[in-house]
Amino acid sequence: MYGDLSRDTLGDAIRGLYVNRRSGILHLAQEKISKRIYFRKGSMIFANSDVETDRLGEFLIRNEVINREAFETASKA
Numbered sequence: 001m002y003g004d005l006s007r008d009t010l011g012d013a014i015r016g017l018y019v020n021r022r023s024g025i026l027h028l029a030q031e032k033i034s035k036r037i038y039f040r041k042g043s044m045i046f047a048n049s050d051v052e053t054d055r056l057g058e059f060l061i062r063n064e065v066i067n068r069e070a071f072e073t074a075s076k077a
Contacts, residue, residue: 005028014026018039021042022041022042023039023040035054057071
């Protein structure tokens with residue numbers, strides 16, 4: 001499935017994947033930024049981004065859920 005979010009919303013695309021129980025990767029790209037949401041039978045199972053601040057570890061540090069030392073320790077496991 002291919003689309004253009006200038007015509008539809010991201011929510012519409014995600015809803016369509018859910019309703020139709022689709023599996024695959026929703027790849028979003030703009031200029032040099034790339035983000036992906038992985039689906040299995042309509043359910044989101046994973047997401048990743050090329051933008052470092054979008055990553056879960058950075059999010060948790062920024063929101064003071066964990067500190068950098070705890071993140072580094074967990075990353076080594």
